Each structure stands twice: as structure tokens, then as C-alpha cells.
Amino acid sequence: MRSDLPLWPDQASAHASAVDILLYGFTGLIFALSVPVFILIIVFAVRYRRGRKVNRRHQVNRNALLEVSWSVIPFLLILCFFFWSAWLFFDLKHPPASALEIDVVAKRWMWKFQHPGGQGEIDELHVPVGEPVKLTMISQDVIHSLYMPALRLKQDVLPGRYTTMWFQADKPGIYRLTCAEFCGTNHSLMGGHFVVMAQQDYARWLQESGVDQTLAAQGETLFRTYGCSGCHSPAATVHAPSLDGLYGRPVALQGGETIIADEQYIRDSILLPQQQMAAGYPSIMPTFKNVLGEDDLTKIVAYIKSLKATQWREHP
Template structure:
């Protein structure tokens, strides 16, 4: 769809095209099912209007076939869309393991993005075509919602939690980024540019964007600067769990629960260590809430992930 009377934003991925198909298909089905009702309503209203010499005897007539089919056929058609929609939803909720992970922090009133190599950008997101990209998102203040109309994707971005989105954009171009959750005074201008580039162009962009080292390297610097290494290292005299290989592992906790050490678990272990104490350890780790920004925590998480071999199941 394009041109002057463009009804929907451009489509930048196969998923977006699918969403449009399901939308238009369901719209067509709805029209197909409701239009006859209205047409007949008007027709009979005219036919049997007051004063019209029409046959009003109303002889009883029964047609079991027609009475069941008008219920069963629309039901099956609607179920068909339900199955299609469920399939799309599942596809959209599980990122492939080899996805390129980009961190997103929303704050009043801007979007911050960090690429794995450490390249940062504000209110602009560059991604390569033909490669799954996973966004791991959180908010520094209130609830925002990252909306990428060209991908037909929207996900709430919450303080204190990681949410994620994934996509595989296949059409190079410059598209819109918006915030879709009212988040304060400048909500209406919170947004930016979503730039889909061919892989070579993306590689060139990464090279010129400049960085202070990969996210994991920056995380390692924070790990030293904030004294984590003082406890979490082989040389430490204090008893703290080794963090290598932690990511993705089933981790027993002091209270008997077993949790998967995913991104959210790592974050919460840093900011609220007393909440999920690792089994066999004393709760001596200090909280880092208020000392680290969400972007810094994401870098620490990237560092801890770089020590662990495995992506957790989502």
C-alpha cells in the first residue's frame, strides 16, 4: 500500500505483511458476515412497511441445514483467524537464539539504544536487514511503549522489568519510532527514526559510530569500579558465588526455589540482592539500587552473559 491515500504505514518486514493480511482478512470476513444482515434488514423493513399490501401470514418453516450452517460456517471461519493469529503471536514472542541483541532504555522523553559493540544512539535505531534483532527493553522512569509502526510491533517498556521484542526487517528504509504510552509532558514528541540498512551499510555505520568498547567490556569496567570483583573473584576472601557460566543456568535459591538465571534475574540480583539469595550463601551483597543507571545494569548484565555459554529458554 502506498501513494497519496496510504492507509497503513509501510511494511518493513514479512511479519508486518502478515499482520496486515490478517487485519484485512478479518475485516473482509466481518463485512461478509454483517453486510447481509443489514441488507436484509433494510429490504424487509421496506417490504413490510406499514400500509404495504404484503403477505403477513408467516407460515412456519424449518430448515435445520440452514439454521446450523449459518452458525457453524462463520464459527469455523473465525476459528481459522484465531489459529492464524495465535501462530503469528507465538512466532513473535520467541526470538531465535542467534538474534542480535540491542538494549533499549526509555526515559522521559527519549529512547536510548546500545548495540552489542557498545555503539550508542538516542532517538535513532540502526539495524541490518535479513537478521533477527532482539530488543531488551526497560525504563528509567515511568511506563513507556516502544512502537515501530513499520514492523507492526509495540511493546510496553516498564521500570524495573525487562521486556523484549524481536523482528527481522527486510526492507531498507527510514521509518518511525514512537512512544505509544502516555508518559508525561513531552510524550507526543517522544520518538525517533528507525533505520533499516543492508548488512554492509550497517557494518560501516557501526565502524564509524565509535564506542568505548563492547558492552561486555564496559560491563567489566563497571564490575571492577563498583567492587563486584572484590567479592566475586577466585582471589576473594569473602564467600560469593562464581558468576562464570551462571547465565541461562537453573539456579537454586536459599528459600528452596529454583530459578533460571535470565537477564531479569541478573538485574534483580544486582539491584535487590536480598530478594533472591543464592543457595548456600549469606545475604551479604550490598544493593546497587540508586547507584547504577538502567543502562549501566544492562552493561553489567552483558558482561555476565559474556561469561556464560548459554542463552536461556524464554
């Protein structure tokens, strides 16, 4: 057996420990409910086999309490496990507001991670210990699935749609990550590691990365390079929506519905501007589909997310 593929992965988070306890408990419950049945099957098959002289005239005993208990008690126990697992699932879908946000772009056959400070990594992810981390992920080509065994987490990564996953690693170390969705010829090679570091070591790693601009600052450069500021700046003559404070804000659409401006809405507005038009604005924005790659989109979305109300700066 390969040393990097243990039979049972390490636990690097409280969530991983909770998942293991849930697994042990549910497995024990299944054994407790099924083993007596199989034992009695064997006992009865041996005792009452053909040709064996044994009393087969058993008096009917209708013990209603026993019959009801045999049905109700296992049902209630299984229901407890259902609510337990549902609570774990609910917790996974609600990351803390203070979580460190890292963008992930998957493509055959590599993982690219973008930190908010502008640091980029391929097939390796550095995170601080004891701090919640939220991954916002998208695929550049086919469906992938980011699997981190030590965290007991797996999330599909889809083309054209953002998915998220969050975790809080509590044990420093180096752990495996891999793709758990068959994505092509070299699927088995699409892996890497995530490194859980002490807070001071992570801060030092960020400083030593040699990045001059944050992810949002790189996005601002692209925003102006592609001419977006010509329509969306306060001084623009074109009647276009303001982007100041857009992220997280309700947006009224031409169809009469309202949508929250999340990462998906911002991305779709860049690539498919006619799909969800803001109410009161003309349909004049060109599409940037097949113009911007996922890496550039990630940076531009990060820049728009960083804009607060009245934050726009005019560059000479």
C-alpha cells in the same frame, strides 16, 4: 495531511505483511457475516412497514441444515483466524537464538539504544537488513511503549522489568518509531527513526562509530569500579556465588525453588539482592538500588551475560 504520517504505513518485514493479510481477511469475514444481516434488516423494514399491504402470513420453514450451517460455518471461520493470530503472537515471543541483541532504555522523553559493540544511539536505531534483531527493553521512569508502525510491532516498556521484542526487517529504508503510551507532557515528542541498512553499510556504520569498548567491556570496568570483583572473583575471601557461565543457568534458591538466571534475575540480584538469595550463600550483598542507573545496569548485565565458564580474568 503530513507526509511523514501516511494513512497506511509501509511494510518493512514479513511479519508486517502477515499482519496486514490477517487484518484484510478478518475484515472481509466480518463484512461477509454482517452485511447480509443489515441488508435484510433494511429490506424487511421497507417491505413490511406499517400501512403497506403485503402478505404477512408466511409458512414456518424449519430448515435445520440452514440454521446449523449459519452458526457452525462462521464459528469455524473465526476459529481459523484465532489460530492464525495465535501463531503470529507465538512467533513474536520466540526470537531466534542467533538474533542480534540490542538493549533499549526508555525515559522521558527519549529512546536510548545500546549495541553489543558498545555503539549507543538516541532516538535512532540502525539495524542490518535480513537479520533478526532482539530488543531487550526497560524504562527508567514511567511506562512507555515502543511502536514501530512499519513492522506492525508494539511492546510496552516497563520500569523495573525487562520486556523483549524481536523483528527481521527485509526492506532497507528509514522508518518511524514512537511512544504509544501517554508518558507525560512531551509524550508526543518521544519518537525517532530506525534505519534498515544493507549488511555492508551496517558493518561500515559500526566501524565508523568510534567506540573503543564493547558493551560487555564497559560493564567489566563498572563491575570492578563498584567493587563487585572483590566478592565474586575466584580469589575473593568472601563466600559469594561464581558468575562464570551464570546466564541461562538454573539457580537453586534458599526457598527451595529453582530459577533460570536471565537478564531479569541478574538485574534483581544487583538491586534487590535479598529477594532471591542463592542457596548456600550468606545474605551479605549490599543493594545497589539508587546507586546504579539503568545505563550502567545494562552494561553490567551485558558483562555478566558474556562470562563463560572458566572465563574470569584477574587484573593486576
